[in-house]
Amino acid sequence: MIERKIKILPDSLASKIAAGEVVQRPASVVKELLENTIDAGATKVTIIIKDGGKTFIQVIDDGCGMSEADAEIAFTRHATSKISSLEDLENIHTLGFRGEALASIAAMSQVELITRTAESDLATKIRVEGIEIKETTKTAFEKGTSVTVKNLFFNTPARRNFLKNNTTEFKHVFDVVIRVALSNPNVAIKFVSGDETVFNLKKSNIEDRVRDIFGDKAGSSLITVENESGNLRVSGFVSKPDFSRKTRVDQFLFMNGRYIISRNLNYAVHQAYENLLEKGSYPFFIIYITLDPQKVDVNVHPSKMEVKFQDERSVYHVISASVRDALAANNLVPSIHMHSGTDEVSRLGWQSNFKHTHSNFEQVDRRTGEILQASNIASLPFQKVDFTESASRPETQEPNNIDDKQNYFQIHNQYIIIPIEDAVMIIDQHAAHERIIYERTVSNFNNSHTQSQQLLFPYTLEFSAGDTALVQHLVPNLELLGFQLKIFGKNTVILEGVPTDVKPGREETILQELVDLYKENEYEQKLEPRDNLAKSFACKAAIKFGDAMNQSEMRALVDQLFKTQMPYVCPHGRPSVMKLTLGELAKRFGRSV
Numbered sequence: 001m002i003e004r005k006i007k008i009l010p011d012s013l014a015s016k017i018a019a020g021e022v023v024q025r026p027a028s029v030v031k032e033l034l035e036n037t038i039d040a041g042a043t044k045v046t047i048i049i050k051d052g053g054k055t056f057i058q059v060i061d062d063g064c065g066m067s068e069a070d071a072e073i074a075f076t077r078h079a080t081s082k083i084s085s086l087e088d089l090e091n092i093h094t095l096g097f098r099g100e101a102l103a104s105i106a107a108m109s110q111v112e113l114i115t116r117t118a119e120s121d122l123a124t125k126i127r128v129e130g131i132e133i134k135e136t137t138k139t140a141f142e143k144g145t146s147v148t149v150k151n152l153f154f155n156t157p158a159r160r161n162f163l164k165n166n167t168t169e170f171k172h173v174f175d176v177v178i179r180v181a182l183s184n185p186n187v188a189i190k191f192v193s194g195d196e197t198v199f200n201l202k203k204s205n206i207e208d209r210v211r212d213i214f215g216d217k218a219g220s221s222l223i224t225v226e227n228e229s230g231n232l233r234v235s236g237f238v239s240k241p242d243f244s245r246k247t248r249v250d251q252f253l254f255m256n257g258r259y260i261i262s263r264n265l266n267y268a269v270h271q272a273y274e275n276l277l278e279k280g281s282y283p284f285f286i287i288y289i290t291l292d293p294q295k296v297d298v299n300v301h302p303s304k305m306e307v308k309f310q311d312e313r314s315v316y317h318v319i320s321a322s323v324r325d326a327l328a329a330n331n332l333v334p335s336i337h338m339h340s341g342t343d344e345v346s347r348l349g350w351q352s353n354f355k356h357t358h359s360n361f362e363q364v365d366r367r368t369g370e371i372l373q374a375s376n377i378a379s380l381p382f383q384k385v386d387f388t389e390s391a392s393r394p395e396t397q398e399p400n401n402i403d404d405k406q407n408y409f410q411i412h413n414q415y416i417i418i419p420i421e422d423a424v425m426i427i428d429q430h431a432a433h434e435r436i437i438y439e440r441t442v443s444n445f446n447n448s449h450t451q452s453q454q455l456l457f458p459y460t461l462e463f464s465a466g467d468t469a470l471v472q473h474l475v476p477n478l479e480l481l482g483f484q485l486k487i488f489g490k491n492t493v494i495l496e497g498v499p500t501d502v503k504p505g506r507e508e509t510i511l512q513e514l515v516d517l518y519k520e521n522e523y524e525q526k527l528e529p530r531d532n533l534a535k536s537f538a539c540k541a542a543i544k545f546g547d548a549m550n551q552s553e554m555r556a557l558v559d560q561l562f563k564t565q566m567p568y569v570c571p572h573g574r575p576s577v578m579k580l581t582l583g584e585l586a587k588r589f590g591r592s593v
Contacts, residue, residue, distance in 0.1 A: 022104035025163060026053025026152055027172035032101035033147050034180045037061035039094045046190045047177055052169030054152055062144040065117040068124040072136065075128050077103040095258055107131050109152045115145040130155050167473045168522060174466040178213060179259040182252055182286055185209035199465045215462040215491055223330050227322035231292045232315060234322040238269065239284035241276040246513045247520040248282045255289045255296065261305045268316045272323035287319065408554040414545045416554050423581040430542050431576035432561045437501050438538035438571040439564045445480055445530050452482035452497045459495040459508050467515050477533050501541040513540045535571045
């Protein structure tokens, strides 16, 4: 008899494989459970997690609840009340519909479900472990449902090992809760992590919900977007150009109440700003798309965050036009201003929003109280570097063919040009300074050495609840960087001191930019927390393209660069130094070498 090589997997193994697509981390569990609460008509939801959700997740709602028969079958794969035919699949009006959530969660954790309908006197309590129902009893409970998930991935330890630290997992859960809160302002949401209430949002309109989550400063900077074209409606908010962010982290796109991911539609918003944003800046936005469900396919991936539009080009153009019209309606369009009595054209300005300054603009340095002229804010001296953490470090790696008396040249306030023997050295000033600050920061971390400058007038900074929680977690490392700060209330940080690398005038924005880039690196590069913080700070504190430098500053930068361990690349791996030989130049000009 020939032995069969193809076998049918047992249900226990097949369920774990299927669950792996739905449940990837604690945030996946919270997302699925919250979608069920919204579909159940809940008006009040409480989310409680511990250890970033790795050991405990509980979601309690006041929705319609389930009968005992429905509660038992709910843990079966592909069991759902949302659809029953192919026609229903093509006309989905609910967040859930695949019937995989509870089965997938139960396959990888220990679950307890308590649920009661308005018609029942007692609630049904079901305890499930690894898809097997262990207990079914009756208990007292208010109308609604409570789902408790313990020890996620307890029976798949390899998957558990892939989870990140508690702070990272908390941030993913926080993002999920925020998305649900933004798409359902009519639902009161309480979020508790450990013993701390992260936020307690009351039922409100979307404008108040945005302010409750992101703060008054963000709320007051938003512009309303409203447009309708045929069966497509676009609404929401976009930020004024002066409230742009340095990363894409605060961009929310919803389709029929469902949070979706679409780089193409995100770019439609960005394109509407055209030249209103500085290079490397991104708008904050919350866009809601309402579309006939038959015009979009949400059954693309188990996460249900990827969708396919029947006519994505039309959606793209309507979004871009809607945002552009909203900006124009608020006088945020480019205009040319003329100096009175002259024909000289001033720099490009934005009506009613940006106030450009002249060279005699005065700014107070909050560190010293000294009045700084705008002309010299960008030309402060570099501090000397003292690398002491490595005895094996070379005393210098600077090429020995650089003439100390040779003039350095700055091209377009971006690159430093140094003539050397038989070649020209080109240095990217931002990448070079990033490398210097990065290695100095790593040294400070290793030696618990702090370099800080006290502010004469502290700043009061407003953060979102999630960013405040992240800052609170990072406080020990932020203090080693040189930040002196205090957490005041749930969304406020008092900044009393900054690292000496921070250029005057950047104190108020550097911490928010640092947090934004830290979050982006956390998602995209999966960096170790201290390395992430060091790279993020180096990027945001380094001299920028467009900053003018004098001879002494250029010499200080080059001298410090070649005292680092890795002078030829920035912390992100991009080149910081390039050499162009006379031979290469000769070839470019068609000369024989």
